[in-house]
Amino acid sequence: MGTDESTTTSPTAGRKAQQPEAAPPIVGRAAFDEALEAQVLLDKEATHASDRAAAARRRLPMxxxxxxxxxxxxxxxxxxxxxxxxxxxxxxxxxxxxxxxxxxxxxxxxxxxxxxxxxxxxxxxxxxxxxxxxxxxxxxxxxxxxxxxxxxxxxxxxxxxxxxxxxxxxxxxxxxxxxxxxxxxxxxxxxxxxxxxxxxxxxxxxxxxILPVAHIMDRAVYGRQQDFEDSPSGWPQYPTYG
Known part of the structure; x- marks a missing residue:
């Protein structure tokens, strides 16, 4: 499922509690707004792709x-x-x-x-x-x-x-x-x-x-911190199924 979390203590729980040294570059408000606007466009593309998949799903046979x-x-x-x-x-x-x-x-x-x-x-x-x-x-x-x-x-x-x-x-x-x-x-x-x-x-x-916590993590700055993700250099990553 692309996650190693569980209701018991996961192998990454302690490590995720430690704030990483790596962080995004600091920019001014105008530069941030411009970058965020571009990201919102990407998110909308993903939403529209999901809508198309849902429409096809409703047309499946049974x-x-x-x-x-x-x-x-x-x-x-x-x-x-x-x-x-x-x-x-x-x-x-x-x-x-x-x-x-x-x-x-x-x-x-x-x-x-x-x-x-x-x-x-x-x-x-x-x-x-x-x-x-x-x-x-x-x-x-x-x-x-x-x-x-x-x-x-x-x-x-x-x-x-x-x-x-x-x-x-x-x-x-x-x-x-x-x-x-x-x-x-x-x-x-x-x-x-x-x-x-x-x-x-x-x-x-x-x-x-139908895993909302996974989507919440996707939108946090470090993502899921799992090794299948495409993340910037220095971002923390741990085995997905550790």
């Missing part, structure tokens, strides 16, 4: 998805029931493999990035939200309770959901790079005439669209 019988804290839960009374559903595919004792720190950070009042998403926008992972529901519940999340979290461990939709990679997969295990991302669903359809899914950097 594919029917099996109504998997997942496992919730109170027993079996069908995928279709995660919609509740709504016809739209956002699922965070949270990395938590069956044999892991703890959830992915990056995915944990992503959940902490969610709006404090997720009820507004459901009540005002009609979009239900849930998390799906492969780990046993007892471990999911323990991790959810530990972090104080109110969200619905179900296990796909007894189904083929993760394999069917490539939320788990295998070492022999062409794009796995030898990695075997779950990957993070988001799935967007529509329920129509009682059937469940996948309308959009995103992984990797695509997940950043």
């Amino acid at each position: 594919v029917e998805v099996e109504d998997y019988v997942l496992t919730g804290r109170d027993g079996p839960v069908r995928l279709s029931s995660l919609f509740g009374e709504h016809y739209l559903l956002l699922v965070q595919n949270f990395m938590f493999a069956p044999d892991w004792e703890e959830g992915c720190p990056s995915c944990t950070w992503a959940v902490d990035n969610l709006p404090a009042n997720m009820g507004r998403l459901e009540e005002e926008e009609g979009i239900a939200f849930a998390l799906i992972s492969q780990a046993p529901v007892s471990r999911l519940e323990a991790w959810r309770t530990r972090h104080g999340w109110p969200h619905t979290w179900v296990s796909s461990g007894s189904t083929t959901y993760h394999d069917d939709w490539n939320w788990t990679l295998h070492a022999e997969d062409p794009d796995s790079g030898g990695y075997a295990g779950p990957v993070p991302g988001y799935s967007y669903y529509l329920k129509k005439d009682g059937r469940v359809f996948l309308t959009y899914a995103t992984r990797q950097r695509g997940t950043e669209a």
Whole structure:
């Protein structure tokens, strides 16, 4: 996701607390206003590009998805029931493999990035939200309770959901790079005439669209301070997945 933050102390937390020596050049107000105006034009270009991508996204086809019988804290839960009374559903595919004792720190950070009042998403926008992972529901519940999340979290461990939709990679997969295990991302669903359809899914950097803290850091002078960024000489940078 282009970030190494988590709800536990991250490897960069102490280092980021120390103010770097490097800083932007100091200029007068007129020069600053001119530079900022040029930057605003770049930001507007990015906004318009995002609008074009969103318009194309709304024109995607959809594919029917099996109504998997997942496992919730109170027993079996069908995928279709995660919609509740709504016809739209956002699922965070949270990395938590069956044999892991703890959830992915990056995915944990992503959940902490969610709006404090997720009820507004459901009540005002009609979009239900849930998390799906492969780990046993007892471990999911323990991790959810530990972090104080109110969200619905179900296990796909007894189904083929993760394999069917490539939320788990295998070492022999062409794009796995030898990695075997779950990957993070988001799935967007529509329920129509009682059937469940996948309308959009995103992984990797695509997940950043709903991570507001990442965008806040992007606009701070030193950015995310991560080694994938194109930053001036002397800017602090640490391993993205340190």
